[in-house]
Amino acid sequence: MTENPYSELFNSQMDRYVAVGRSTWKERLRKLRALKDALEHTYRQALREALHSDFGKPFLETDLAEIYPILSEIKHVERNLKEWMRPKKVGSTLTLIGSSSYIQYESKGVCLILSPWNYPVYLTFGPLVSAIAAGNCCILKPSEATPATSRVIQEIAGALFDPSEVVVVQGEVDTAKALLELPFHHIFFTGSPAVGKRIMEAASRHLSSVTLELGGKSPAFVDETASMGTTSKRLAWGKCLNAGQICVAPDYILVTEKAKDALVSELKKQLESFYPKGASESESYARIINKTHFRRLQNALNTAVSEGAEILYGGESNEESRFFEPTLIGNVPEDASLLQEEIFGPILPLVTVKDAGEAVKIINSKPRPLALYTFSKNKSAIRSLSENTRAGTACINHNVVHLSNNHLPFGGINNSGIGKAHGHYGFLAFSNERSTIRQYTPSSIDLLTPPYTDFKQRLVNATLRWFK
Known part of the structure; x- marks a missing residue:
């Protein structure tokens, strides 16, 4: 049998992970501060240019949605890591008199981070921040669809880290398959639900724990009580960011009959305001990642x-330049792929509903989404959407921005993901919460060992009565 080409790298991290797991909070922060300096100063322009080369990502979007979130995450870890690592005392039961109970946070060990192409910097280094904070070794596999950016990512990791602690591996699908043959302690994957199922299947062969950050069809509900100007501006921004190639973009809009005409009118105005000379001429609008996704x-x-279906706005495209205009579309048949599969692009279907109740039924008829957006001033409608649906995350009167709050857990549910990330939740994802009891005095359990006598039965009976 041919040896796995990544066995040597993996084994070097297996030899190292216990020592790395014993590192102090100060030692972990030194690594993270080096990464922070590299992203903020040394490699910032290189990353901007690489992302623009790969799919026309505007420099400002790179700063806002690729680099800043990692810097923010590191700053959050700096403020909290010492406290997160401290063993947490918990209460004990009557039968454990003379002991103390606590949770000890230990590293999982050797981890694999598989990142996607749509936010290759943030979704590679963001999970790495959590993994380092928790004291792990990591192998990183960035996407082959963004070759320029992946090269810079590899250069950064090579300059900052010992390969026995953190290393980047480049390659296509065969590379990912080979890596998944190895018995990682934890796998962190960001991508589509279809690929997530294959990751989970591979992980099951070694009983590796997983965090799956997936996607799905994230709906937005809009009723006539919403501020149409503000709502349309926020929805247009959320859908046009990265040309719609973002897992938390509003995937389709459920709009009440009374609000539809006003919303469509305002969305058109906002898109024309965003791109006065047209999106094709704008330096503020990204391109589709490749021709396969364009087609x-x-x-x-x-x-x-x-x-x-009726195109309400946009619809223009150019395969050669991979330009796809922001597009509003109505009267879409229910069985059309635009309403059945995640769009992951700048097409925004509008579906007319009578009220929040009908919106709830439509949402619940589909797999659980990563995000749910409600635009309304009607407390009853907001409560109905919040209480009667299930989604990984949610925003009320906004969209996408919840991703930036390090105090909130981020992640999906079922089809949209497993596990949470960001801040303390990311630290926990890469940690094993070891339950520990320390006995200081003779234990009451010592009185109840075999042989079981009548006296010992009376002790048990008395204990049971105590808990009635």
Whole structure:
């Protein structure tokens, strides 16, 4: 049998992970501060240029959505890591008199981080921040779809870390498959639900724990009580960010009949305001990552239109430059792929509903989404959407921004993911919470060992009566 090409790297980290797991909070912060300085200063321009080269990502979006979130995450860890690592005392039961109970946070060991192409910097180094904070060794596999950015990522990791602690591996699908053959202690994957299922299947062979940050169809509900100007601006921004190639983008809008015309009118105004000379001429609008994804989007749009859907705005595209205009579309057939599969692009279907109750039924008829957005001033509608649906995350009267709050757990549920990330929740994802009891005095349990006598039975009976 051919040896796995990554066995040597993996084994070097296996030899090292216990020592890394014993590192102090100060030692872990030194690594994170070096990463912070590299991203903020040394490699910032290189990353901007690489992302622009890969798919036209505007420099400001790189700063805002790729680099700043990692810096913010590191600052949050700096303020809290000492406290997070401290063993946490918990209460004990009557039968454990003379002992103390506590939770000890220990590293999981050797971890694999598989990151996607849409936010390759943030979704590679963001999980790495949590993994380092928790004291782990990591192998990173960035996406082959962003080659320029992946090269810079590898250069950064090579400059900052010993490969026996953190290393980047480049390659395509075969590389990921080979890595998944190794018995990692934890796997952190960001990507589609379809691939997430394969990751989970591979992890099951070694009983590796997983964090799966997936996607799905994240709906936005809008009713007539919402501020149409503000709502349309926020929805247009959330959908156009990275040309819609973001897991928490609003995937489709459920809009009440009374609000539809006003919302469509305001969305058009906002898109024209964002891109006065047209999105194709704008330096503020990204391109589709590759021609495969471009054709997927084009086919989905063409099929919907051929089946009776109406383009309300946009629809222009250019395969050679991978430009796809922000597009609003209505009257989409329910069975069209635009309403069945995650769009992951700048097409925004609008579905008319009578009220929040009908919106709830539609949302609950689909797999559980990563995010749910409610735009309304109606407390009853907001409560109905909040209480009667299930989603990984939610925003009320905004979208996407919850991703930036390090105090909130981020992650999906079922089809949209398993496990949470960011801040303390990211630290916990890469930690084993070891339950520990320390006995200081003779234990009451010592009185109840075999042989079981009548006296010992009376002791047990008395204890049971105590808890009635």
